[in-house]
Amino acid sequence: MTTLKTLADHLAAEQTADVAVKDVVAAIAKACIQISNVVASGAISGSLGAAGQVNVQDEEQKKLDIITNDILRDALKACPAVAGLASEELEEIETTGRAGGFLVTFDPLDGSSNIDVNVSVGTIFSILPAPEGREATEADFLLSGRQQVAAGYVVYGPQTMLVLTLSKGVFGFTMSAEGDWLLTHETVSINADTAEFAINMSNQRHWAEPVRRYIDDCLQGKDGPRGKNFNMRWVASMVADVHRILMRGGIFLYPWDAREPDKPGKLRLLYEANPMALIVERAGGKATDGKTAILDLQPTRLHQRVPVVLGSANEVDLVSA
Structure with missing residues (x-):
C-alpha cells in the first residue's frame, strides 16, 4: 500500500x-x-x-x-x-x-x-x-x-x-x-470545457441579460446554440459547489440580480471570492465578476460583495463576452 x-x-x-x-x-x-x-x-x-x-x-x-x-x-x-x-x-x-x-x-x-x-x-x-x-x-x-x-x-x-x-x-x-x-x-486542474453548471435557478427572472442568455442556451441542450446537453448542480454552499468544479469541471455562477439592485453581488470579495478565484486560476480555470477578473478587483471595503462567475475557462469566457 x-x-x-x-x-x-x-x-x-x-x-x-x-x-x-x-x-x-x-x-x-x-x-x-x-x-x-x-x-x-x-x-x-x-x-x-x-x-x-x-x-x-x-x-x-x-x-x-x-x-x-x-x-x-x-x-x-x-x-x-x-x-x-x-x-x-x-x-x-x-x-x-x-x-x-x-x-x-x-x-x-x-x-x-x-x-x-x-x-x-x-x-x-x-x-x-x-x-x-x-x-x-x-x-x-x-x-x-x-x-x-x-x-x-x-x-x-x-x-x-x-x-x-x-x-x-x-x-x-x-x-x-x-x-x-x-x-x-497532487495535481488539481479544471478542464477548459464542461457540460455542467451551478446556479440558483429560482432567481432566473431577476438575472441580468448576459447570465439569462447563457443559461437559456445551456438549457436548450443539443438542440440549441451550444449543441450539447448540460446538467445543473446546486448545493447552495460555495465550498461544496466549487469543490465539485475542482474535482470534475463545471461553472459556478452567483450573479448580481434585480432583487437588491444596489448590491453588486452576494459573495464577499475578501472572504470568499478572492481565495476561491486564486485556487481556480491556479487550477487552470477563470474567475470573474462577469466582466473583470476577480483577482484584479481593488477592494474598497472590508465586507465588500461581488458577483462571481468561476470554473471552466471557456464557459466563463462565454458569460463574460
Missing part, C-alpha cells in the same frame, strides 16, 4: 513559500480538524440551530458560525506569524499586536444555512502580507487578490478535505481517521 505524504511533509518540501506562511497554513489546518469534529458532532453536542443573533452581514448566525469563528480566531492569534485577522462574522479586523508576518481573512463556516440538514459546508481562508514595522490597519487588508500569498478551503463532507495553493499549483489533502492531512490529489 502506498504511503501518502502528509501536509507537514508537503509544506516542508515546498521551497518557494515563506516558512512563516507554512506556519500559518499549519495553524489553520489544525484548527479545521477541530472544526470538522465539531461539525460532525453537531446534533449530539447540541450545537445545531440558530444562535439568536445576526452578524455584520445582517444574516442570522448559526451556533456553529460562532463556535467555528472562535476556533479559528484563537488558533490564528496564537500563531506568531499572524499580525491580524478579518472574518465574515466580525464587524472589524482584529490585530495581534505583532508587526510584519501575515494577515488572514476567512469565512469560518461557509454554507452554514445547510448545517441543520447535514449538507456539506466548509471553511475558506486567504493569507495576505502584513505591513512591516507597525500594527496592521483595516486598509492593509484591502489588497487585490493577486497579492494573496496562499489560499485554501476545507470541505466537511463524506470526507473532510483541505484544498490548498501556496506559490503555485493546487493540492488536495484528505483527513484520516487519526486526524492527519494526507496528500490525495
Whole structure:
C-alpha cells in the first residue's frame, strides 16, 4: 500500500513559500480538524440551530458560525506569524499586536444555512502580507487578490478535505481517521470545457441579460446554440459547489440580480471570492465578476460583495463576452 505524504511533509518540501506562511497554513489546518469534529458532532453536542443573533452581514448566525469563528480566531492569534485577522462574522479586523508576518481573512463556516440538514459546508481562508514595522490597519487588508500569498478551503463532507495553493499549483489533502492531512490529489486542474453548471435557478427572472442568455442556451441542450446537453448542480454552499468544479469541471455562477439592485453581488470579495478565484486560476480555470477578473478587483471595503462567475475557462469566457 502506498504511503501518502502528509501536509507537514508537503509544506516542508515546498521551497518557494515563506516558512512563516507554512506556519500559518499549519495553524489553520489544525484548527479545521477541530472544526470538522465539531461539525460532525453537531446534533449530539447540541450545537445545531440558530444562535439568536445576526452578524455584520445582517444574516442570522448559526451556533456553529460562532463556535467555528472562535476556533479559528484563537488558533490564528496564537500563531506568531499572524499580525491580524478579518472574518465574515466580525464587524472589524482584529490585530495581534505583532508587526510584519501575515494577515488572514476567512469565512469560518461557509454554507452554514445547510448545517441543520447535514449538507456539506466548509471553511475558506486567504493569507495576505502584513505591513512591516507597525500594527496592521483595516486598509492593509484591502489588497487585490493577486497579492494573496496562499489560499485554501476545507470541505466537511463524506470526507473532510483541505484544498490548498501556496506559490503555485493546487493540492488536495484528505483527513484520516487519526486526524492527519494526507496528500490525495497532487495535481488539481479544471478542464477548459464542461457540460455542467451551478446556479440558483429560482432567481432566473431577476438575472441580468448576459447570465439569462447563457443559461437559456445551456438549457436548450443539443438542440440549441451550444449543441450539447448540460446538467445543473446546486448545493447552495460555495465550498461544496466549487469543490465539485475542482474535482470534475463545471461553472459556478452567483450573479448580481434585480432583487437588491444596489448590491453588486452576494459573495464577499475578501472572504470568499478572492481565495476561491486564486485556487481556480491556479487550477487552470477563470474567475470573474462577469466582466473583470476577480483577482484584479481593488477592494474598497472590508465586507465588500461581488458577483462571481468561476470554473471552466471557456464557459466563463462565454458569460463574460
